[in-house]
Amino acid sequence: MSPLMTAVDQNASSSITGAAVVSVCALVFTVSSFWWINARQGCLKTWEPHSFAAIFNYSLVRLRLPLVLHNTGAKPIVVQDLRLTFPDEPASHLPLLWMSSPSRLQPGPDEELKLPAGFVVAGREALQIFIELEAPFPGLLPEARDYKAQIQVRVGHRKGWRPLLTFTLRTTNIIDPDRYAVYNNAPLELTKEDQQKADAALLELLDKQENDASAQGGTKQRDSSSDDGNGGTDL
Numbered sequence: 001m002s003p004l005m006t007a008v009d010q011n012a013s014s015s016i017t018g019a020a021v022v023s024v025c026a027l028v029f030t031v032s033s034f035w036w037i038n039a040r041q042g043c044l045k046t047w048e049p050h051s052f053a054a055i056f057n058y059s060l061v062r063l064r065l066p067l068v069l070h071n072t073g074a075k076p077i078v079v080q081d082l083r084l085t086f087p088d089e090p091a092s093h094l095p096l097l098w099m100s101s102p103s104r105l106q107p108g109p110d111e112e113l114k115l116p117a118g119f120v121v122a123g124r125e126a127l128q129i130f131i132e133l134e135a136p137f138p139g140l141l142p143e144a145r146d147y148k149a150q151i152q153v154r155v156g157h158r159k160g161w162r163p164l165l166t167f168t169l170r171t172t173n174i175i176d177p178d179r180y181a182v183y184n185n186a187p188l189e190l191t192k193e194d195q196q197k198a199d200a201a202l203l204e205l206l207d208k209q210e211n212d213a214s215a216q217g218g219t220k221q222r223d224s225s226s227d228d229g230n231g232g233t234d235l
Contacts, residue, residue, distance in 0.1 A: 040073045040074045040075065041073050041074075041075050041157065042071050042072035042073015042074065042075070042077070042123070042124075043071075043072055043073065043077075044069055044070070044071060044072075044077055044079070044121065044153060044155065044164060045069070045070045045072060046067050046068060046069050046070070046151070046164055046165045047068060047165070048165065048167040048168070048185070049065050049066050049067065049167070049185055050066075050184070050185055050186060051066065051105065051182055051183065051184055051185050052064060052065050052066075052105075052169070052182070052183060052185050053105055053106065053107055053180060053181060053182045053183070054171070054174055054177070054180070054181075054183060055177065055178065055179065055180040055181075056171070056174065056177040057177055057178050057205050058205055058208065058212070060134075061096070061134065061135035062099075062132065062133070062134045062135075062180065063084065063096055063132070063133045063134070064102060064105060064107065064130060064131070064132045064133075065084075065130070065131055065133070065151075066105050066128070066129075066130050067128070067129050067130070067131060067151075068126055068127070068128050069121050069126065069127050069128075069129065070121075070125075070126040070127075071121040071122065071123055071124060071125055071126075072124070073123055073124070074123040074124060075123055076120050076121065076122050076123055077120070077121045077155055077156070077157070078118055078119075078120055078155060078156030078157070079118060079119055079120070079121060079153060079154075079155060079156075080118045080154040080155060080156060081098060081116070081118075081153070081154040082098040082116075082131055082133075082151060082152070082153055082154075082164075083095045083096060083097055083098055083133065083151075083152050083161070084096040084133050084149055084150070084151055084152075085149070085150045085152060086147055086148065086149060086150075087148055087150050087166070088147075088148045089147070094135060094136055095152075096133035096134060096135055097133060097134060097135075097136055098116045098131055098132070098133055099116065099132050099133060099134045100113045100114060100115060100116060100131075100132045101113075101114045101115075101116060101117070101129060101130060101131060101132070102114075102130045102132055103130065104130060105130055105182055106182055107180045107181070107182075113132075116131075118156075143171070144171060144172050144174070144199060145171065145172060146168050146169070146170050146171070146172060147168070147169045147170075147171060148166065148168065148169075149166070149167055149168070149169040150163055150164075150165065150166045150167075151163075151164045151165045151166075151167075152164060168185075168187075169185065170184075170185050170186075170187065173185065175197050175201070176197070176201055177201055177205060178201065178205065
């Protein structure tokens, strides 16, 4: 074979190889773009709430948070459940459970409360929701300090609870813990008067809780004494 024919064959082979590479790259780009736009599984994102509604006393712990959930992917995400935990606190601080989905942040007698139910956050969209959380039974009485809180979520495409947001819950801003009201969650310093009101209210609740516990102990002791006095009769 002549050198001219060899050179022509090499050029033709190089042209075919280059065209094949371009075609493969175009195909990969098309498939990747389709997956990214239409089929990519994203994750949920949310941000620290600027405010919250709360009532914290010895018989009731209830918290209401405004959340904005953003789905970063193309596929919709099903939210099955939500809860609030305190990672740095003792095990006695049980998670606050999702009890309802109110229509607003400000509690009131004329508001519409919906039972917790799963919902969908569409792909690349954001959804605002108000969630109301409550301790499963009395026993958690927050102090007037900042708490590390974590919102956890259960989603349809994964198993178990997963952390959604870790933020600072500033219960120091609660002035009247016995009234269900809205408070600012910003790191603002309270005035001395407001701080004194908050401290006095919390001390009053603690004293009431201690007095109730003492009263219950005295009642049990009297009942025990009465049983001892009447316990000598055989049937």
